[in-house]
Amino acid sequence: MSYTLTFSKAVLMVLFVADKVRLGQYDFVPTKVLSEALNIAVPTAVKIMQALNRAGIIETREGAKGGVRLARQADSISVLDILEAIEINRPLFRDDFNINITGTKPTLGQKAISDVLKKAEQEMKNQLKEKSIADLIADINN
16 A cells, blocks of 8 residues: 555655756766665666656666766656656555445445545645655755
8 A cells, every 4th residue: 555665766866866966966877876875776776767767757878977867857857757657557545445245335435435545646646746856956955
C-alpha cells in the first residue's frame, strides 16, 4: 500500500543534480558522484536514471565529462512528473478485495472504500503537480 522507495530516491537524485548544476559545480553530474553522495548503489542509480531519461526529465552523456543533468528547467519538472516516471501508473492504494461475502452492502462498501482511496490519491497527485523541483531547491536553500 505504498509507492516504492525508488520514487523518493529519484526525487532526491533530481534535486541533487539540479542543485549541483545550478551551483556551477558540474555541467553533467557524474554517476559515481551522485551514487556516493546519496548512498545509492550504482546499479540502482542507473535504473532510476534510465526511467527519468525515458520520461524526459534528465539527459545523460557518456565519457570523461559525462554524467547526468536535467533535460528541462527545474521549474517545469513537478514531483508528479517524477512519480509518474518511476511508478508508471501503479496505484498508491490497492482495492482489489478478495472477500467471501456477496450482496449489496459488501459491494457498496467496496465501492465506497475504493472511491475514497482514489480521491485521496488524486488529491495527493494534485499537490505533487503543484510542487516543482525549483520549489524544492528554494525550500532547501531558505
